[in-house]
Amino acid sequence: MFLPRTGIIGRMENFTAEILYKRLAAWFHEKQRTLPWRSKRTPYRVWISEIMLQQTQVATVIPYFEHWMTLWPTLKDLAEAEEDTVLKAWEGLGYYSRARNILRTAKQLRAEGKDELPCSYAELLKLPGIGPYTAGAVASLACGLPEAAVDGNVLRVISRLLARPWQAGRAKDQKACREYLMSLMREAGISEDFSPAVFNEALIELGALLCRAKTADCPHCPLRTFCAAHLEGEVFSYPLAAEKTKKSSEEYTVLILHDEDGNIAVRKRPPEGLLAGLWEVILADGRRSPAEIEILLDDAGLALRSLEELASKKHVFSHLIWEMRVYEAEVQRKGAFNSDEEIFWRSPDEVLSLPFSSALSDYRDLCCRS
């Protein structure tokens, strides 16, 4: 028995959970995309795909997910992997702490003798890098449990459905959205046909295909007759735009150094902080003139033989911009490289096998691919 519901702000909604679910599920069964993580649902596969899909487009994720599953088809396989190999498989996806947390979680679970992630929302939330969205996605999509999964797509769909001025990325609005979805699931869950997996993934798919941030295909939306924002003619007023944070800027001089034997100088970034554990060519703070570069190299025990400015490059992170001036140099090693951090001289092929940040990987490709 489904009763009309009173919304959080007192409006009587013109739908029941059951009818909403029926419309969503019928649309999803007909229109959903065939995506590699939608076959063979296991907590492990859902977890990897959902972490990859954070801040990353579906089309970008597909080849990464497929490659990952050939390398490590199960949690057990992954737990044996080296961090460099995992970072290499993540190279180009960005937000590398996601990959390091995945590996930490796999090793931790294996150390506890487990060969799969737990299904419980509360247990999932305790694992490194798993927040409410991922916990809800694994619990519902892989295990069929009635847990909400609120990502940017879902928050947008629900904020329009209810005409609530929520803001993507604001924790209290994500919580309100989650509570609303949990109440809908409790209500719809009475029905035998109700699938939390279909419910959640249909909302994600609706946000990705029809109810998009800048374009909305309302005439084809299965929820159009219920959607308060659509009925008010105010679809693009919801959700509220996220506040823009001002990005700070840092300048670097990038040095691609070749020694007499054709090796290239690389180093590994520290285990904490931005791009932790990734490899890079030599990065000096600030903008250095050719004369300053020569002195810097000389101090490090390297004689400059030739220097060419390749390009200026900007790399935009979520909170920071790197302004880089890139040089390629031939040097002669006079002795041990005197540097605070350990420098490794590697052949072009070896450099290509190391995980690099995409901030620098195009120059790495330029100098190392024959």
Ligand code: ADE
């Ligand atoms: N974005 C986040 N999760 C997704 C999923 N399961 N399918 C498609 N796009 C998504």
